[in-house]
Structures are given as structure tokens and as C-alpha cells.
Amino acid sequence: MYQYILKRLLLMIPTLLGAALLVFLLLRLVPGDVCVLRMAGGAGYVDPKAIDLCHAELGLDRSYVVQFLDFIWGFVRFDFGKSMWTGRPIVEEVALRFELSLQIAIMATLTAIMLAIPLGTISAVKQNTWIDYVVRAFSIAGIAMPSFWLGVLIILGLLITSKSVFGSPWMPPIKYVPLWVDPLHNLSMTIFPALATGYRYSAVATRMTRSALLEVLREDYVRTARAKGLVQKLIIRRHALGNALLPVVTIIGIEFAFLMGGLVVTEQVFNLNGLGKLFVASVTNHDYTMTQALVMLVAAIFVVTNFVVDIVYAWLDPRIRYK
Amino acid sequence: MAPELVTIRNLKMHFPVIEGALFSKEVARVKAVDGINLTIRKGETLGLVGESGCGKTTTGRCILRLEHPTGGEILFDGKNLVDLDQKSMRALRQKIQVIFQDPYSSLNPRMKIGEIISEPMKVHGTEPNKAARDARVAELLRLCGLDPKFADRYPHEMSGGQRQRVGIARALSVRPEFIICDEAISALDVSIQAQIINLLEDLRDQFGLTYLFIAHDLSVVRHLCHRVAVMYLGKIVELADCDELYGNPLHPYTQALLAAVPVPDPDLERARAHRIVKGEVPSPMNPPRGCVFHPRCPLAVDSCAKIVPEFRELRPGHWVACSVI
Amino acid sequence: IGFSGAPGQAAPKKGGILNFVVPDEPPSWDGHRETTFALIHPFAPFYSLLIKVNPENPSSPTDFVCDLCTEMPTPTDGGRTYTFKIKQGVKFHDGTPLTAQDVVASYKKIIFPPEGTTSARVAYFVMVDSVSAPDDHTVVFKLKYPSGAFIPALATPYNFIYSKAKLDQDIRWYEKNVMGSGPFKFAGREAGASVRGERNNDYHVPGQPYLDGFEAIFSNKQAVRVQAIRGDRAAIEFRGFPPKSRDDLVEALGGDITVQESDWNCVLLFTPNHKKKPFDDVRVRRALTLAVDRWDGSKSLSRIAIVKAVGGVVFPGHPLAATKAELEQIPGFWPDINKSRAEAKRLLQEAGVSDLTFVLSNRAVDQPYTIVGTWLIDQWRQIGVTVEQKMEPTGPFYARLRSQDFDVTMDFNCQSVVNPLLDIGKFLSTDIGNESYGGYTDRDLDKIFEAMNRAPEEAEQRKLMRQFEKRVLDEQAHSFVTLWWNRIIPHRSYVKGWKISPSHYLNQDLANVWLDK
Amino acid sequence: MTIATDLGTKVELTDERKAPSRLSAIGRFARRNPLGAAGGAVIIVMVLVAMFADFIAPYNPVANAFDRMHEPPSLENWLGTDQYGRDVFSRIVYGARTALLVGFASSFVGATFGLVLGVASAYFSGKIDLILQRIIDIFMAFPLIIMALAVIAIFGTGAQNVIIAITIPFIPRCARVVRSSALAIRELPYIDAARANGFSHTRIILRHMIPNVMAPFLIMITAFVGQAILLEASLSYLGLGVQEPTPAWGLMLQGGAEEYAESAPWIAIFPGIAISLAVFGFSLFGDALRDEFDPRLRSL
Amino acid sequence: MSRLLKIDSLQTHFFSAAGVVKAVDGISFDVNQGETMAIVGESGCGKSVSALSILRLVADPPGRIIGGSIRFQDRDLLKLSDEEIREVRGKDIAMVFQEPMTSLNPVLTIGRQLTETMEQHLDMTRGQAVARAIELLGMVGISDPERRLRQYPHHFSGGMRQRVMIAMALCCEPKLIIADEPTTALDVTVQAQILELMKDLTQRLGVALIIITHNLGIVARYADRVNVMYAGRIIESGTAHDIYHHPHHPYTLALLRSVPRMDQPRRARLDPVQGQPPDLSRLGVGCSFQPRCGFAIARCASQSPPLERIDGGDHLAACFEAHSVAESMARSS
Numbered sequence A: 001m002y003q004y005i006l007k008r009l010l011l012m013i014p015t016l017l018g019a020a021l022l023v024f025l026l027l028r029l030v031p032g033d034v035c036v037l038r039m040a041g042g043a044g045y046v047d048p049k050a051i052d053l054c055h056a057e058l059g060l061d062r063s064y065v066v067q068f069l070d071f072i073w074g075f076v077r078f079d080f081g082k083s084m085w086t087g088r089p090i091v092e093e094v095a096l097r098f099e100l101s102l103q104i105a106i107m108a109t110l111t112a113i114m115l116a117i118p119l120g121t122i123s124a125v126k127q128n129t130w131i132d133y134v135v136r137a138f139s140i141a142g143i144a145m146p147s148f149w150l151g152v153l154i155i156l157g158l159l160i161t162s163k164s165v166f167g168s169p170w171m172p173p174i175k176y177v178p179l180w181v182d183p184l185h186n187l188s189m190t191i192f193p194a195l196a197t198g199y200r201y202s203a204v205a206t207r208m209t210r211s212a213l214l215e216v217l218r219e220d221y222v223r224t225a226r227a228k229g230l231v232q233k234l235i236i237r238r239h240a241l242g243n244a245l246l247p248v249v250t251i252i253g254i255e256f257a258f259l260m261g262g263l264v265v266t267e268q269v270f271n272l273n274g275l276g277k278l279f280v281a282s283v284t285n286h287d288y289t290m291t292q293a294l295v296m297l298v299a300a301i302f303v304v305t306n307f308v309v310d311i312v313y314a315w316l317d318p319r320i321r322y323k
Numbered sequence B: 001m002a003p004e005l006v007t008i009r010n011l012k013m014h015f016p017v018i019e020g021a022l023f024s025k026e027v028a029r030v031k032a033v034d035g036i037n038l039t040i041r042k043g044e045t046l047g048l049v050g051e052s053g054c055g056k057t058t059t060g061r062c063i064l065r066l067e068h069p070t071g072g073e074i075l076f077d078g079k080n081l082v083d084l085d086q087k088s089m090r091a092l093r094q095k096i097q098v099i100f101q102d103p104y105s106s107l108n109p110r111m112k113i114g115e116i117i118s119e120p121m122k123v124h125g126t127e128p129n130k131a132a133r134d135a136r137v138a139e140l141l142r143l144c145g146l147d148p149k150f151a152d153r154y155p156h157e158m159s160g161g162q163r164q165r166v167g168i169a170r171a172l173s174v175r176p177e178f179i180i181c182d183e184a185i186s187a188l189d190v191s192i193q194a195q196i197i198n199l200l201e202d203l204r205d206q207f208g209l210t211y212l213f214i215a216h217d218l219s220v221v222r223h224l225c226h227r228v229a230v231m232y233l234g235k236i237v238e239l240a241d242c243d244e245l246y247g248n249p250l251h252p253y254t255q256a257l258l259a260a261v262p263v264p265d266p267d268l269e270r271a272r273a274h275r276i277v278k279g280e281v282p283s284p285m286n287p288p289r290g291c292v293f294h295p296r297c298p299l300a301v302d303s304c305a306k307i308v309p310e311f312r313e314l315r316p317g318h319w320v321a322c323s324v325i
Numbered sequence C: 001i002g003f004s005g006a007p008g009q010a011a012p013k014k015g016g017i018l019n020f021v022v023p024d025e026p027p028s029w030d031g032h033r034e035t036t037f038a039l040i041h042p043f044a045p046f047y048s049l050l051i052k053v054n055p056e057n058p059s060s061p062t063d064f065v066c067d068l069c070t071e072m073p074t075p076t077d078g079g080r081t082y083t084f085k086i087k088q089g090v091k092f093h094d095g096t097p098l099t100a101q102d103v104v105a106s107y108k109k110i111i112f113p114p115e116g117t118t119s120a121r122v123a124y125f126v127m128v129d130s131v132s133a134p135d136d137h138t139v140v141f142k143l144k145y146p147s148g149a150f151i152p153a154l155a156t157p158y159n160f161i162y163s164k165a166k167l168d169q170d171i172r173w174y175e176k177n178v179m180g181s182g183p184f185k186f187a188g189r190e191a192g193a194s195v196r197g198e199r200n201n202d203y204h205v206p207g208q209p210y211l212d213g214f215e216a217i218f219s220n221k222q223a224v225r226v227q228a229i230r231g232d233r234a235a236i237e238f239r240g241f242p243p244k245s246r247d248d249l250v251e252a253l254g255g256d257i258t259v260q261e262s263d264w265n266c267v268l269l270f271t272p273n274h275k276k277k278p279f280d281d282v283r284v285r286r287a288l289t290l291a292v293d294r295w296d297g298s299k300s301l302s303r304i305a306i307v308k309a310v311g312g313v314v315f316p317g318h319p320l321a322a323t324k325a326e327l328e329q330i331p332g333f334w335p336d337i338n339k340s341r342a343e344a345k346r347l348l349q350e351a352g353v354s355d356l357t358f359v360l361s362n363r364a365v366d367q368p369y370t371i372v373g374t375w376l377i378d379q380w381r382q383i384g385v386t387v388e389q390k391m392e393p394t395g396p397f398y399a400r401l402r403s404q405d406f407d408v409t410m411d412f413n414c415q416s417v418v419n420p421l422l423d424i425g426k427f428l429s430t431d432i433g434n435e436s437y438g439g440y441t442d443r444d445l446d447k448i449f450e451a452m453n454r455a456p457e458e459a460e461q462r463k464l465m466r467q468f469e470k471r472v473l474d475e476q477a478h479s480f481v482t483l484w485w486n487r488i489i490p491h492r493s494y495v496k497g498w499k500i501s502p503s504h505y506l507n508q509d510l511a512n513v514w515l516d517k
Numbered sequence D: 001m002t003i004a005t006d007l008g009t010k011v012e013l014t015d016e017r018k019a020p021s022r023l024s025a026i027g028r029f030a031r032r033n034p035l036g037a038a039g040g041a042v043i044i045v046m047v048l049v050a051m052f053a054d055f056i057a058p059y060n061p062v063a064n065a066f067d068r069m070h071e072p073p074s075l076e077n078w079l080g081t082d083q084y085g086r087d088v089f090s091r092i093v094y095g096a097r098t099a100l101l102v103g104f105a106s107s108f109v110g111a112t113f114g115l116v117l118g119v120a121s122a123y124f125s126g127k128i129d130l131i132l133q134r135i136i137d138i139f140m141a142f143p144l145i146i147m148a149l150a151v152i153a154i155f156g157t158g159a160q161n162v163i164i165a166i167t168i169p170f171i172p173r174c175a176r177v178v179r180s181s182a183l184a185i186r187e188l189p190y191i192d193a194a195r196a197n198g199f200s201h202t203r204i205i206l207r208h209m210i211p212n213v214m215a216p217f218l219i220m221i222t223a224f225v226g227q228a229i230l231l232e233a234s235l236s237y238l239g240l241g242v243q244e245p246t247p248a249w250g251l252m253l254q255g256g257a258e259e260y261a262e263s264a265p266w267i268a269i270f271p272g273i274a275i276s277l278a279v280f281g282f283s284l285f286g287d288a289l290r291d292e293f294d295p296r297l298r299s300l
Numbered sequence E: 001m002s003r004l005l006k007i008d009s010l011q012t013h014f015f016s017a018a019g020v021v022k023a024v025d026g027i028s029f030d031v032n033q034g035e036t037m038a039i040v041g042e043s044g045c046g047k048s049v050s051a052l053s054i055l056r057l058v059a060d061p062p063g064r065i066i067g068g069s070i071r072f073q074d075r076d077l078l079k080l081s082d083e084e085i086r087e088v089r090g091k092d093i094a095m096v097f098q099e100p101m102t103s104l105n106p107v108l109t110i111g112r113q114l115t116e117t118m119e120q121h122l123d124m125t126r127g128q129a130v131a132r133a134i135e136l137l138g139m140v141g142i143s144d145p146e147r148r149l150r151q152y153p154h155h156f157s158g159g160m161r162q163r164v165m166i167a168m169a170l171c172c173e174p175k176l177i178i179a180d181e182p183t184t185a186l187d188v189t190v191q192a193q194i195l196e197l198m199k200d201l202t203q204r205l206g207v208a209l210i211i212i213t214h215n216l217g218i219v220a221r222y223a224d225r226v227n228v229m230y231a232g233r234i235i236e237s238g239t240a241h242d243i244y245h246h247p248h249h250p251y252t253l254a255l256l257r258s259v260p261r262m263d264q265p266r267r268a269r270l271d272p273v274q275g276q277p278p279d280l281s282r283l284g285v286g287c288s289f290q291p292r293c294g295f296a297i298a299r300c301a302s303q304s305p306p307l308e309r310i311d312g313g314d315h316l317a318a319c320f321e322a323h324s325v326a327e328s329m330a331r332s333s
């Protein structure tokens, strides 16, 4: 088992390295550079000397190979350097946003799980009945609605209903405060985006639960369980769900990883100062160091999540456990 | 005696068991075929029997060069297939054909029967002209007991037995000399099996074909084959003429195998004593030392666990790998 | 220039935190370097200026008052020397005293930036010869020639007074730190989310500021900002909302919302690339401006965008601005649009490009760029020209302009203190004009500019200005004015003391703002 | 020689059985999968609307009409007008074109590249497969939108670049799914038969493997179209997609729509519904296709 | 011997998109206490569906039992409530399935899967159930049962899994075990082991056994009575001796003739059953074997022959020409 974990950990390296190389090259493909943008982001005169100086200061005058090695070496030491845009340590810039994104991702994932597993199960058990159709339509509607649209509707709905109920319009806070500082403020801000994205993401997991369960329900061992005279509830819970959850776990894991960086649009709508927004900003600003760090963060979250999923998988599936 | 068509010498096929995608390491080897010797003469049907996983299919795949053997040589018409270059191999390929077990997945579901049968002719250029190919397809279909109209059908529009006939027609299309039948009838219904067996027999007589007939149904093998080789865990444990083998099995494994086959006659069956061999076939990943059969062998003595038995010719044409008898 | 709405007249109350929303976070915190209003709104409250616009009359282009000086100086030496007396007892937030040395060090950084630093407004001070401090309470500016542009330049709200000690320690210290003498002390920042200030009890204006503090919250979606005010997550946004949002807010909140409006010293221009065919042909360029119905556009667009006034190159309402009658002489401002369009089509035909297609490079900002751009495209469609719009974020957009990689572009001319003589520098030949991207060289035009700047009399200036305007918009058809902006600030009525100005850069130190809660 | 030749004639399929099978197959599909059929209907309507936009749309979708700004739905403007006075209905009708263009172009190109990569990867296995898989892993580590944003940053905005931006992240996703099907097919005896016959790699890939992974390929294309429409809308919302005045649904939701969401809700509601309906249709249809073809391909 | 199970005119049809598949079309047979009864027939003739129908395990939809009765110990299983039939399943009638590889749940331990049945039906505590499970595993010849209980199915070979399945079937001491091709997936040597074990145990415990197979050899060795199925019907039924030595239905006869036999001298050619197995969704009137039958007469095409006693005995056949068939058999042997 330890060996398995170790091997899995080692396997992350090439993916991360590849991601590093990819983002490094991609960034250099983007026309323009951070110094020009920073020195002359607006209209007006650009002093070429100042730009050169800026290049030198940021190390952009070095060869790509050196820059890449520097980036990797920093990454290995967990030293992400400073943002080329603001000149501040990346860790400082990212910390709060990471916290926010993580919180939203966790809440959205919980929402998704809480919706998906019961809905998917009902839908599979009642396959091809109207219950099934309603559940499927409900969950697909979640994917079909553009998230920003849903967000705008939610905010407007809140403003309008609160006005008619309390007399003054209420909207979720637009500034993040960590959960332990002011839980009420925090939750009233995060709950809506979490619900909206959670609903959205539950669609995938619901569908997965349903089809996995349908498949499992056709398996021989479920027939065996029925032939043994077990009650239906027990068959679903112990025999079918146990196996059907395996692929669901994978999907949820991947979705979780994607939620960490992929909420670009939702963040805009709810004014969440999260990683997605930062990513967009740093790409537009050609902030190489920040973009690289973010990409590595997202990639690392992805591989780590995958790793955790594999461990959970192994824990759920004895066939892998002892390999 | 007819000349040798295929000669297998000390053929080994060890599959590495690889773990880890990055620092992939061979953690074990599956000795699917572990040093077998066989000859198949022209016009002869050699039966290859043995239990699941003993390496029958692998042997066939090595001859077809679908696997690259770990060691040994396979002589076909005097040419060693193991180290033949791609080009010469391609030329030889039309002489060696194969019929697979599963009539459902051995035909490309997206191709019409006609295309399936004519494709090898087209690629090998045996029949460069389309009209000639179509005529040959019709002829082959008729030969295999199918209506030539079937050429326009897709495989899913046919029954299992009919598909197996298409498989046979495809194998025959390039006029091979040697056909490997890997469990060619096991997937078929009992009532259909006999039809195919008869067909194979007829074709053999008509074209002087040589078969390697891989099967686990001992009674079918007895019906169809001239000589029979019994495999166990990657090795050949007994090889003899058909009647000799069935009438006078020497190896304890062969005896157990024959004893385990019930015959469709209740009076006979109930009278017959059953010698049931204990245990199950071990994994080829770590086969027992010495004689691979010794853990299950009723005759085993201490030395069996140590000494690998020699493959001896105990009687003329009857070879056995057992050191006790 | 005018404003509507009634800023409160009652006695100011103390206390409270002002929350306001800002569309963007500035890249650095150094006002000398940056040009975006996103720096001014959160950071101006931390700093004092030498002089500033009168917060009680911020609409006036000429009403300046002292901030750190004791009185507005009268120039000596034929208008070439200005001597400022610096207030005594002013303290930086760290307790160190603020002296003339600090003022000089700050202006030196602005006017003569040492190597390795950038100053965005060097060009404003071309007339300055030297700046010095004969003693700790006196600052002397010596000019190369007398210029009406000097005092407005001095009052630019970006000219924060920094501490000399800090600058000596690290000339770029202020890029990442705050330490000024303004009404508010820096109280913290959350990356990408907000900047907070708390009352500076040692502020050099007794009694001010009234607020306990403020929080500038960054939010780049306009809808969010509007809703934030509606849901009282913020009280005000200082850039400006479109008319519809104003109406929505008033509709939803009634008396809780106060609206202040003003003409805005910003204008959207569109400029063909003279280096690119067929825009090297003056007929084609003229056709482009002729197609645009500004009079109707003003009526229509003022309902959906933050633009309103029709004007020439000068801020409408300014004494130097063209009158309506004068304007109507200029192509593109003709009262009869059908005549204009017919002429435009004729010109295109003549130039052999009657089915012209091109790309309009625009800045990816909704208000008012996208809207005006989309409107322009429809205007051009009506003379048979097909245009595709290409929007880019600010940085890449300006990079494109500088490298002159565009067909026709739309950008803006936006200044803080209204100062037409300097403001029209945008239209000069590309090699001279600081932000002129058309790729043309027109020495005659440059000469008019030069003459105008040295002309002592307003009448003379006005005459030259008409010549300049005619040359830019008509004869040479270099670059075209669309509509002037209109600033609409709907804010929570409890925000008092803040008065709208024609620039979103001005009057932002919040010293006199208070909350009536 | 006596060979049974009477077999074929007896099991012969009569032609009357084949003829009605097309129509009745659709009917059966609809009965078995009513949601999928509903999705299919939405798709058909959308395609028709896009094809005949010129005849359906009552107004020029880009013509401003400032005398008719923010008109609520009425007989003249069925779905109202937007802030430029443009007819919302006409813009939605023409927007279907943009949506389908972006959707089909990106999903088709993306899925085709993915198909070739996936099949080749599975067929050649070994080192090639390993390297390709690692590369795909890397691409898969990023959410669709992030990849698309990065591409937009490189190529800039505009319909064409939006298509590229959506295509690129689709490639690895398709390759992965196709590969897993192709791996299974690679092990099937008919591939062995082809190899045993000495067919060339190209022939085996083109004639024997690719036709047999068409099911996942088709499913993927349908599923991708929906995703692409949504992604295009998201990019537009971020200001990085198709640009004004092109009629595009995502664009119609951007900027103005939010501003007028309350006072002129029709500007935002109808394009939002159009997007949802289109994505809904494609998702349902894709799901149904998956159920029909291969329930194992669920992880799309 | 008393009658344990009596099936009468059982009909199970599948209502699929392609049409109605008459998988089981009116079969009747009895099983006595302690008796071993075999059902033979080629693939797709309805053997498994018959077996599943007895416990009402046919997937619904698409399958439905549309007629007949299944009396087990004087209760009609088809009339029981869901609750009641569940009590019968596993407790009174147990099943052993064909695929030992997939019939066990891969994520539950062997112990769990064994004990849950007992907990369900016998109100045993966990401890009692475990003790019994150990005993059962020992009985089916699995060594070291205590350790084995904690293992998962993938640790077991095919033969061992089938032993576990047998143990599972025996755990509530049922009256009847239905074994659907219990050894088809196994190697010949293992097949013999498993079958001997089953025979031994059922005899010792007096359990009746329905064994389903298409292997005529197995039937010959183990079955007391044999039912031959063809296209959803039983076409011949009798003692093993009767069926093998005096077949009265042309299909039985053809089947016996078509297989090569080890107990007989090699034949030059086999006599195959001509033609193709029928498609159960497209059966016409008349005898379903008629298209492949060498004995067919005009009547066979229009009338379906009923299953009738041969000479008033326990031997039944559904053929108008039963006697010619028997004569033909007698002549050839």
C-alpha cells in the first residue's frame, strides 16, 4: 500500500512538469509583455529604457531555458516568487483567494453530492418512469443554464424578494471575510454561488450515479442478492451503491479540482475574489510568475485530487487495495 | 510420411507484468508458453488441448506473429518466422490463416460480408480485379454453405453459425496452406457445432489443408484430429496419435482430463468410477517448481517437486513429460 | 458645465465608514506612475497635494485651492516663477513632519524622474525648468516660459506628496507602500478585494476628515456595482453609471438615492490609421466622419451610455469650445444627416472603396466604448461600409495602438483638470503627440498648437483653436470626436459633502465627505 | 462433396423488413427515450431556424433603431427590442447561426482531432500511447474555460478565435474517450485477423478501428456542441467571445442584459432561454445517443 | 417421494422493442423432494428464464410472467406478495448461477455475503452467522475458512467462488436448489469437482436440485429426470435412461447424434442438426422444430404437438411422430 502511494506520488511529477512547460511556453506565445503593460498599460508614452530596466529586474532578459529552470527550481522549493504585475509575493496575493475558492469548491461539491446521489439513485431505480424523466430534466437544466445567467437571476431575485419582504433590498456581501472571522457574513456571501455551482455540477454526478447504478443493477451479483431474498433497500445500499459509487467518486473528484480554478464566470457575477478571476487578470496582464503559479496550483490540485480519488477508490474497491 | 510444415522448437512466450506507468518495472512474468516443441505435418490436423490459460491461444498467436516470442523458433516451410522481416512475413501471411473462437467479434461489424472476405485478397493482390474478387467471394460463400447473397449483409444480420462460416471463408480467401482454428467451435450451439466440424473436415479433404485445432472439448478433438498435444501450464505434457492418446493416456494429467469428461450415456456414466483430480490450475505467473503438475498429481513423488521432467518418446510417436512413469 | 442633485448643506456629522466600489485594482500604488482612476479612488485619501481643485466648486476649471500650501501664489518674473509657502506642522502618518523638502522631492520625481522610475505626467511639465526649496517652508518652481497650463498641471490629483526620507531610502518604495499625510491612514488591503483607510487624527485640516474610515471594494462587473449600491453593500461608485442604472436605483430606492450629474471631460475619438490603405486617402477618412449622426446619437446614446454632449475637440461649455453654429460647419456635424451620408457615399465611390470593410479596434470596456463602437458600426453600415469590432483589454489595446496595428481605432481623451490647451495635445502629429496614434505628420497643425499655447489672449487662443479644430476634423480629417461623456453618480443619500466634478480623477480625498446616518 | 448449402436461404432477411425500419426506428427511439427525442426536436428546430434565418427574422439583426429602444414584446417586436432598438427575436434567430457555427465547428474539429489521436494512441500503444496520455493528462488538468481563456489570450477575440479556443480543450477530452473505446476494439479478434493478414497500420486504423469508434465519436460531438454553445456564451460574458454587433446569444446576455435585467427583462430572458434550450436539447440528445449506443461512455 | 414443486403452463414473455419474445411458452414439470432434475437445451431456448421465473427474478420490464402457476409446497409462488416471495428466495429455494466470476459482489467480503442471507432469513446474530459460515465453507471444501471469510471474491479462483456460491445456497437449508449452468465457465477438471460436490451435498442433505445445462454428458451422470427444452417449450421429459436410450422427439435424437462421443468409435461424419435455432420472437404456428426436422409431416406445420405420455408412462414427448423417432433410434443403435 505504501508503495502504491509512493508510486502514485511519483507519477504526479511528469504531469506537473509537463504542465509547467506547457504554461511556460504558452505564456511566451502570448504577444506583448508585462513590462510594457505595467509601464504603459494605459495610453501614453513608453520609455524604452524603463522597459529594459523592468525586464532586467523581472529577469525577463534571461534566456528561456534559464527562466524555465528558475521557475522550476523555485517551484521545487515552494518559492513562487513575486507577481510581476504587483511586485508582491505571490503567496500573499493568492492566500485569501485560495481560501475563498477552496471554500466555494467544498460547499459546491457537498451540494452536488447531496443532490446527485439521492437523485441519481431514485432516477435509476425508477428508470423510465416520469420520476426518472423529471430528475433527468432537472439535472440537465442545471448544465444548460449559463452560470452567469443563473447568478444574475439569483441576485435579482434576492434583491426583489427582500425588498418586498423586508422593505429594503438585500444582496449578498461583495467582500469576502473568512469563515471563522464572521461566519454569518461569510456564509451569506458564499452560499448562493455554492448552491448555483453545486446544482450545476450535480448534473454530471447525478447522471453518473444513475448510469453507474443502472449498470450495476444489471450485474450478476445484484441478481444473486435478489435471489438470496435480501430486501430491496439493502440491495441498493449495500450491493449496488457500493459499486456504483466508484465512478461517481472519480467524477466528483475531477469536478472538485475544476471548481478550484474554473469558476471564472460565477466569480464575476457574485464578485467573488477567487482564483478564476485572478487567473483571468494575470493572463491579461501577462503576469508570467502569477499565471505560472496559478497554473501549477490548479494542476497540483488536480493531481492531488486524483490521488485522493485513487486512494478513496482503493478504499472502496478491495480489488485495487491489495494490488 | 508427409513432410513437416510447421516445426516449433523450444518456443517461449513470457509476458512481462509491468507496473507503474512512469518508472515501469517488470514485477513478474507470465510464462504463457514455456518451451514447447511441436511439429505439424502437411495435411495433418494437430489437436491442442488443455485447460483455460495453459497457453494454447498464445502458441497460435506466436505462429501468426501476433506476438513476438521470447525465445525459440517457429519454422514454416523451413523459414523461421521469429526473425523474419516485415516484408517476407507479409508474403507468408497468406499461407497461414486463422479462425477465431468468437464469431461475434471476429468480424468487423462495420463491413459487409463481401468486403470482409475480399479484403485480404485485395491487400495481398491475389485477386487484383474487383469482378474476380466478387466471383471468388460468391464461390467461397457457397463453399462454406452460405448463399452468395450474403455478401451484401452485415455481420449482425447473421446467426453465430453463419458468421463462423464467414470467418472460415475469409481464412480460405487467400488459399492458405495452414489454418489455426482457435476454439473455432466452442462458442457455437451444440446443434450447430457438428455442422462446422463437418465443414472443416470437408475443406481439409478438398484443399489438403493443415490445421492446428485448438480446443478444450476432448471429444471433438478426438473426432477431428490425427494427433493430439496436451498442454498444461505453458508446457506440452503429452503428445501422441489420437487413438493412442485416448486409448492409452500416459500422463496423469491427460488421464484426469479424460476422466473428467462425462459421456452422454447415463448407464455408462453411473457405472464409471470418477477419478477426480484435486486443486485447480495454478497461475502461470508463479508456476510450481519441478514438474508443473506435481501439486495436483496423484502419482507425485518427492523428486517431482525438483526435477523438471524430460519430454520423452515413451513409445513410437507417443511423447510424455513425466518422470514417474 | 452643471450638475443636478443637491449635495447636503447641513452641518457635517462625524463617524461612520464609507464603503465604495471601484471597478479595478491598480497595478501599483504609486500615483506618479499610474494613470488609472482605479488608483485615485482608493489611494487619494491617503495623500495630500500641493494644490487641489476647490472641493466646494470642483466643476470650475480655474478654481484651485491650497492643500499643503498656505495660499495660492501669484507668479513673478513675468509669470515664470511660482513660490509656494508650505503649511507648518503637517505630519506624515508615521509622525514625521512634512516639509518643503518632501514637496520638492515628490515633484522632482514627477517632473524629472530618475532612471528606473516612470512618471506618467512628465509631458505636463514641459514648461518647468526647476523646482527647489530654499527653506523648509518654501517651494519654488521656475518655468522656461510662462504658461497657463502650469497651475492646472500642478493640481493634477496624481501628484501625491511623498516623504523624501522614504524616497531616498527607495525611490520606488511607494509602488507597494502607502505613507502620506492625507485625511486617511492606510489600514490594510486584501489582494484583489479591497483597500481600507482609517481616520488620520492628525490631519492638517482641523476637524476633517469626518469619516472614521473607508473601504474601497474592487468589483469589475458594473452590474455588481450597481446592485451593491442597491443592496447597500456600498454607498457610492465614483466613476459613473449609465442612465438606466440610475433610473433603476432611483426607482428601487427613491429618496435613499441622490443623483449627481455633470458633463465629463472625456471624449471618445475614432482615428483611422493613416498608414494603412485606404485610410491614407483623406476622402475615405472624411467619409467615415460624415457617416456619423452625432446630433441624433447624442439623443439616443445618452439614454443608454455615459455619453451626451456633442462637441468639437474642446470640452463643451469651456470658453474655448466651438459653439453649435460653429460646429455645424464641420463635416460630421452638419444638421442634415442625409446630406452628410450622401456626401460620404460619394467620397467613398470617388476613392473607389464603396464597399469598404474594416476592423474597428476598441477597448473592451462596456461603458461607453462598446456601446459607442456598436453605434458607430451601425452608422457606417448606413453608408454601405461593413465593420467588425475587435475588443481588447486595456493593455493589449494600447499596445496595438502604439504599434499602429489597426484599421480604425477608438480610444479616449480624458483629462483631470479641464485644460483644453493641453488636452488637445492628443491630436498632434504622432511623433510629437503623446497619445496620438493616427500615424500622421502634420507640421502645420503642430504649429497652430504651439502658437495657441503661447497666445496670451483668450480671443486669440479661441481663433487658433477653431483653425486647429477645422484642420483636425475637416481639412485633414485626422481623427474624429464622437460624443463627450456624461458623468452620472447615483449614490446613497446619506453620503454628504462630496460634489461631482467633470472628471472622475478630481476631488477624491474624501476629507470633507460625511455620512448622514 | 456434400456441404450443407441450404442454410443461407432459410434465414434470409426479406426486404420488406428493412424498408420501414428507418422511420419506425425513430419512432422506437422516441418511445424508448422521450427525453432524447425532445432534445432531437429542439436541435432540428434550431438547425432549421439557423438555415432559414433570412426568411424567419422580421428585422435586420444589426440595425439600430433608437426610436424603438427597450420596447417590450409586442406584435411588431415579438420578443421586444434591446438597448439599440434592435429586434431581440431577429437577433436570436440569427444568433442560432453563430451558436451552431461555433458549436458544430469547434466540436467537429475538436472531436475529429481527438478521434485520430485517440485511435492512434490506442492502436500503437507502448511508448507513443504513454507519451500521448501524459500530454492529454496535462491538458485535462485544466478546466475547459481556463484553457479557452488561455487560447483567447494568445489569438485574441473574434468568432474564429473563439472556435479555436473551444476546439483545443475538446481535443484531449475526445481523445481520452475514444482511446478507451479503441483500446477495447484493439483487443477484438477482427483486429487480430487484420493484423494476421498483414494489413498496414493505416488500413487497420482507417478501415477497422475508426468506423467502430464512431458511436462515442458521435455522442461526443453532440455533447460537445452543447458545451461549446455554453462556453461561447461564457466567453462572451467575459467580453472575450464574439463581439458586437454580431448577433450571438452569449453576447446578448452580456453588458446591457444585466443592466436591464429588471427594467427590460426580455433582453436577458430570451437569449438566456435560447441558450438553455439549445444546450438542454443537445445534452438530452447526447444522453439518449449514449444510452442507445454505449451506456459505458458515461464520463463525458 | 412427495412433490415439492409443480410448474404448470408457465409462460414468461419479454416485451422488447423488436417484438414479443416468448422465452418460456407454457412449460410444465414437477420436482420431487430430494430429486435431481435436469433441464437441457441449446442456448437461448429459455432455460435460464424458466429458472428465474420460479423465483420471480425475471427483470420486469421487459420480462413478465404472463401465465401459469408455480406451486411450491402448496403455495402458488406467483400469487405471493413481494414480501412473501422474498422469504422464499434464498430460504426455501436457493440459486447457483453460471458465472462464478461475476455473481459475487466484488466489494464485499465473502463472509459478509454469506452471513447476510442468514441474518435476513434466520434472525441469526452476526456471531452465529459467522460460525455457520465457517462450517459451510468447510463443508464445500474450502480450507482455512476463518481466514477466507475475511477475503474478497477476487482472492478466489473460479472453482472456489463456485464453492462459495454453493455454500451460500446451502446456508438456509433450502428445500430446492436451482443451479443454472453451474460449471459452464469452469475447466473440465474443476467442473467435475464441483458437480461431484453438489451431488454429494444434495444427496446428503436431501435437497432437490434443478440443474440446467446444455452438456448432455453432465445430465447423463447426475440427473434423475431430464426435461429437454426447445424454443421455450419442453419437448421431451423422462428419466435419464429413457431420454438417452429411447428418445421420442426428433430434436433429442438429433442432439444425441450430432455430438462426437468418446464412448463410441470415431465416426466418419457427424450428423448435424440441420438449420438454425429458431428466433423466439418470430415463432409461427405449428411445431417450432418442424423447419429443421427430418420426421416432419404436413400436420407439423399447422399444429403444435402437445407434450404427451409415451405408452402411458412417465416419459413424455411433444411429437406427432414420436414412435417413428423411437424406431429410428432403435434401428440405428
Ligand SMILES: Nc1ncnc2c1ncn2[C@@H]1O[C@H](COP(=O)(O)OP(=O)(O)OP(=O)(O)O)[C@@H](O)[C@H]1O
Pocket: B015, B016, B030, B031, B032, B033, B050, B051, B052, B053, B054, B055, B056, B057, B058, B059, B216, B284
Ligand atoms: N498479452 C498478455 N499479457 C499478459 N499475459 C497474457 C497475455 N496473453 C495471455 N496471457 C496469459 O498467458 C496465459 C496463457 O494464455 P492463453 O490465452 O494462451 O491460454 P489458453 O490456453 O488459450 O486459454 P483459454 O482456454 O482460456 O483460451 C494466461 O495466463 C494469460 O493470462
Ligand SMILES: Nc1ncnc2c1ncn2[C@@H]1O[C@H](COP(=O)(O)OP(=O)(O)OP(=O)(O)O)[C@@H](O)[C@H]1O
Pocket: E014, E016, E021, E023, E041, E042, E043, E044, E045, E046, E047, E048, E049, E050, E059, E062, E063, E214, E280
Ligand atoms: N432481458 C431480456 N430481454 C429480451 N429477451 C430476453 C431477455 N432475457 C432473455 N431473453 C430471451 O429469452 C430467451 C431465453 O433466454 P435464456 O437466457 O433463458 O436462454 P438459455 O436457455 O438460458 O440460454 P443459455 O444456454 O445461453 O444460457 C432468449 O431468446 C433470449 O433472447
Ligand SMILES: [Mg+2]
Pocket: B056, B057, B058, B182, B183
Ligand atoms: Mg484461448
Ligand SMILES: [Mg+2]
Pocket: E047, E048, E049, E180, E181
Ligand atoms: Mg442461460
